[in-house]
Amino acid sequence: MEWTIRRYKDPDKETVLSLYSQVTHEHIWPSFKEAMSSPLYLCFSLGLGITGYLLASGLGALVLVSGWAGLVYYCSHKLYADYAKDSLKTDMQDIQASYMAQPDDCFWVAETVATGKVAGMVAVVAKTNGTMRYSELFRMIVSPATRQKGLGSRMVQTVLDFCKQRGMSKVTLVTSASQTAAIALYRKMGFKLVLSHTKTHLVVCRLKVILKIHLIHK
Structure with missing residues (x-):
């Protein structure tokens, strides 16, 4: 299976939002x-x-x-x-403004060559910590039909190449501990675990379980 990874365009919005919602609910x-x-x-x-x-x-x-x-x-x-x-009401509602307004930010979609369907997406946003400039990876999504076929690796590599060209010192991301396949992919691509924490609290019968893993690529 072959894909074309390109910058997001406004006509992609409906498909991108639908895929994002579907995969987020899978968690x-x-x-x-x-x-x-x-x-x-x-x-x-x-x-x-x-x-x-x-x-x-x-x-x-x-x-x-x-x-x-x-x-x-x-x-x-x-x-x-x-x-x-x-997310669909905030940053994903206006992807151009959230992820493409600055030259060091970007949002990509992966298109299946044979069908032209959107099979994945990933975004990156530039950050500053004092004099250090780095990037954070966001909204990494691969459609269920194209998993375990190399698309995830290609999208991550697209982000890393972009950040290297922009002179970023590192790329970071945050994911949940339950996303074991994603964590394995990130580690395969050179990311290292730098912080892990669990936060659990009960507020008026609404139990929130947050398991986060922070990874970094230098």
């Missing part, structure tokens, strides 16, 4: 599994199971644990659904 299930397999949640599930069993035998345990799992799934769904919704 719901991995996020749920990541949360439920954490030591904290496993202990909480065990505690609920024991409590339910003591109060109402096996049925009580099943009800409490199932209810807890349902809550975590709902919150994982809401987290990514809200994230996609917010």
